[in-house]
Amino acid sequence: MSWIGYSDVIEYFQPGDLIIGGIVSLISITGDMNNFRQPYDSWNDETVVLTNNYQHVLALAFAVKEINENHQILPNVTLGFHIYDSFAKGTCHAIMVLLSQQTRFIPNYKCGIQNNLVAVIGGLYPDTSFYLAMVLGTYKVSQLTYGSALHLNDENEPHPFYNMVPNEGYQQMGLLLLLLHFRWTWVGVIAKDSINGDKFVKMIAAQFTLRAICVAFLRRVKTLKRSDIWHLINGMFELYNIAMKSNANALIFYDENIFILRWLLYLPELQEGTVEPKGKVWIMTIEMELTSLLYQRSWDIQVLHGALSFSVHSNEVLGFQHFLQTKNLLLTKEDGFVHYFWEQAFECGFDNKPGKICTGTEKLEDLPGNVFEMSMTGHSYNIYNAVYAVAHALEAIQSYQSKHKAMVDGRRVNIQDLQPWQLHHFLEGLSFNNSVGAEISFDRNRELRAGFDIINWVIFPNQSFHRVKVGKLDPQAPPDQVFTIHNEAITWHKSFNQSLPRSVCTDSCHPGYSKRKQEGEPFCCYDCISCPEGKFSSQKDTDDCYKCPEDQYPSKDQDSCLFKHKTFLSYEEPLGISLAVLAVFFSMFTALVLGTFLKHHDTPIVKANNRNLTYTLLVSLLLCFLSALLFIGQPEKMTCPLRQTAFSIIFSIAVSCVLAKTLTVVLAFMATIPGSRMRKWVGSRMATSIVLSCSLIQTGICAVWLVTSSPFPDADMNSVKEEIVLECNEGSVTMFYCVLGYMGLLAIASFTVAFLARKLPDSFNEAKFITFSMLVFCSVWLSFVPAYLSSKGKYMVAVEIFSIVASSGGLLACIFLPKCYIVVFQPKLNMREQIMRKR
Incomplete structure (x- = not known):
């Protein structure tokens, strides 16, 4: 059904003192919606009407009607409009008709002051607007585009159009x-x-x-x-x-x-x-x-x-829907669009055409929204604002004319004989509020500020x-x-299912994971890998995992940080209690041995190998066991320097006593050889000298340690994952190992001398027991170094306490248990006659 011929005029004209032109896109052909240059007679295809676009025509008519009925805007001036379709005869043809005398197609000819074209509103598509701009730019007629924004290649070039759409x-x-x-x-x-x-x-x-x-x-x-x-x-x-x-x-x-x-x-x-x-x-x-x-x-x-x-x-423009419902469109003879719209919107025909006949009683509100909308659409709203923009610019011209007799570009402005190019001066600085309260103004690029x-x-x-x-x-x-x-x-x-849609290449990496880009894919495509040990990620899709603050550690799922709890070897935990009980037990046992020896101080066993050395060794061992208690409990400013120095000095005294006792055995044997000069070395003075000299050297090392870099309370944040270990920082690790090294030197010396003297003939040769005791002592402390270095947190302290107790216990057991057995259970063997008989 081809309804449009070349001679047909598809226009809507309403006369007025000043005319606003309109170029709409209503009539089209099947399959091509954007041809704007060729007139219809070059096509033989079936025509269709873009029924929803008919609202654009009505929006322009409604805006002009409102302005003409509002005596606050343009009093004594009537606006009219002349609307053409951009397709029926081509955009360029339509605009040239607008620029001609209304009754005939004569471009560049005009007479009279009625129906004076002041501006053109159009078009819907960029191509349409571009062709309009080419022609209207030549005539310097203001163009207000209501569809997609039109941009020129050179944006600095002056142009005649104003975009009713923001940038x-x-x-x-x-x-x-x-x-x-x-x-x-x-x-x-x-x-x-x-x-x-x-x-x-x-x-x-x-x-x-x-x-x-x-x-x-x-x-x-x-x-x-x-x-x-x-x-x-x-x-x-x-x-x-x-x-x-x-x-x-x-x-x-x-x-x-x-x-x-x-x-x-x-x-x-x-x-x-x-x-x-x-x-x-x-x-x-x-x-x-x-x-x-x-x-x-x-x-x-x-x-x-x-x-x-x-x-x-x-916002919804008040009165527009009422205008659509009450206006009898079919009775508007000036509207050349309505019959084409009506036939396709209601799928009927006029003039005895086959099929359903249009009665004229059809209602717009009965049409589905995809055919025609009763609410003002976005494009129609732009047209509505464009008409008001022209009206307010004209009102500004009228105001200047009446109050200031304004001169624009060297000519006196006369609203009845307005030249279209004169409107630009007033449109550029335009600013007003439309009927729904929205502010309408243009920026420096003549684009709507909105x-x-x-x-x-x-x-x-x-x-x-x-x-x-x-x-x-x-x-x-x-x-x-x-x-x-x-x-x-x-x-x-x-x-x-009404949940937020996701549109990602890869599902989100959950907390505890980080993203790793997939090779050969865009960066939005990635794999999720779990955070490495000691790191966490608390959000989805993190690029990397992060370390927790020092006082926190990653949770099991590595999706958050938990606060570390402070810990130290205390008396309130099983390990601390066990070590404390062990140290106290051995100290009490040492005290019992000391008491036994004091009770039997006149017996040969006790008097053998320098009784005073025996008492000194027992007292030092007692203090060694008790010094282990300094390592249990929260580190303090006083206990940290004291624990290591006390332990090292007391142990040095104990090992020095063992060394002195061993040398006493060796010298005593050598003194029995006829003509030996060693007799002058045998006696308590030599033993005392050995103990004092060896102990003073260790005391000096400890003094240097305390003066240069003393141990102090510290918090180890990193050794144990979930704990802040309160510990004693050794201050100088070098001095710490110097102390241990000196004790080791004394122990090796004692072991060597005792080993060499183990087979010396004597009634009660103590050297072989000292050999076993020093073997235990050295074994314990040789094992201490790797065990200490491989332990963390409070277990390092526990290893040191165990080494102190074990090595002290070894000395006590190997040296004094055989003697105690004889003194307590075999008193007959603890007699001079028995000893002399064995000799």
């Missing part, structure tokens, strides 16, 4: 903030193959990577044309399969209209074997409207349920839909309020 950079910023808000880092992109599409793709390449967002796939689509529609559709099948198979749940669709997306989502109905549709979050660019062509009305739109889009910030609303599309089973505002982008707001969105207000596609 597209703001929309791109909003898109990035939206993706970052939901943490959608793996997105698919479908962009129209156009100049604006090229700019959008360049923005993605420049900005997405900086914000850690990866593109799962990027495809460009061309406008569907009848000549190669099946070739293009075959390419779209491939695109559809890629989109549905991709694990990217957020898909960005960049185009000025929705028709290509509608085709893309309809493909499963055309070919078997196509991937089943999956729930996706479609993110659409500014001012996208859910429009259905006549042949698309039966197509399911549930796949768009939960989609998100951007729209110029707006923000965007974030719209959630809710599709109902009966194919009706509702747009819900769920957030906004306000570039003029404080930084923390530029982007706001209400997650709870969003309705997602039913496949997501």
